[in-house]
């Protein structure tokens with residue numbers, strides 16, 4: 001299938017400084033792709049290039065198999081069939097809800113009316129057409145903004161942190177509703193966010209960006225469970241890092257030996273595990289659980305601090321072997337006293353091994 005939106009080797013420089021590097025991606029109709037990355041990594045610049053308010057230094061932009069920017073061609077922003085939704089969604093204060101939604105429509109009066117009513121119904125704002133923006137809650141205003149952006153049936157929707165101005169309790173509901181409306185309309189969505197939770201919740205595909213480049217791209221499951229490096233792992237949760245050295249395709253750690261083929265002999269290795277994947281066991285007269293192939297060897301740890309976090313308990317440990325610090329989370333109330341001896345094991349299939 002021809003992608004709805006395709007970026008080919010996009011580069012952007014400002015005064016000789018490269019802020020987007022060789023960025024390629026494609027988005028199918030009805031698909032949501034998230035550009036996820038820390039502040040300043042080039043996400044918004046990429047969206048502005050697609051919208052046509054900024055021009056790339058090199059590379060091409062294609063919509064439905066047609067070149068719209070690159071190689072001497074440049075379709076102006078209004079000819080690109082692109083809808084925009086930003087955090088500051090700026091409804092026109094002097095226009096009613098219906099007039100706001102109808103703003104970009106060009107058809108006959110009755111066609112416009114039908115489309116406006118259809119969209120207000122779709123976003124759950126039936127009966128709101130005569131109200132003015134100041135009479136609406138933040139969530140309702142956001143839904144009007146969505147209806148307005150969708151009214152001209154854009155092929156592509158660009159969203160830049162569109163939900164960050166909303167109350168926490170509202171946000172998940174509005175996200176889900178927005179998503180289902182966009183899917184129904186078959187719009188290809190490129191959503192920019194720096195929040196991993198938002199990307200996991202919204203995206204079919206995540207493009208993880210750093211320093212102007214896409215460092216990893218894939219579905220949320222793969223991005224979370226097979227990060228390309230330590231930083232990619234750390235973007236989604238707290239991590240524990242165990243440092244050691246490779247020795248003949250094996251690496252010794254307090255948790256037993258790890259197979260580390262492909263790492264040069266004597267090379268520094270980092271073994272990364274998320275806190276929820278460390279297993280905690282009680283001390284039985286100085287002994288931990290028996291080693292297993294799945295969990296390796298247990299290592300003795302002393303509780304430094306335990307806190308209840310609502311959904312889980314976070315326990316911080318000092319390792320007996322080398323004084324290093326590790327964190328584990330438990331999805332229950334588990335608050336051992338400071339100084340308690342416990343045993344930790346690492347679920348091997350949950351460990352990531354990277355060269356340091």
Ligand SMILES: Nc1ncnc2c1ncn2[C@@H]1O[C@H](COP(=O)(O)OP(=O)(O)OP(=O)(O)O)[C@@H](O)[C@H]1O
Nearest residue numbers: 014015019037038039040041042043044045046194
């Ligand atoms: N018009 C401009 N002139 C010069 N530098 C710019 C311009 N626009 C953006 N930059 C720089 O490009 C880099 C990327 O900015 P961009 O806004 O795309 O990042 P971002 O990932 O969207 O960050 P944020 O999440 O904070 O918005 C930054 O270093 C920024 O200072």
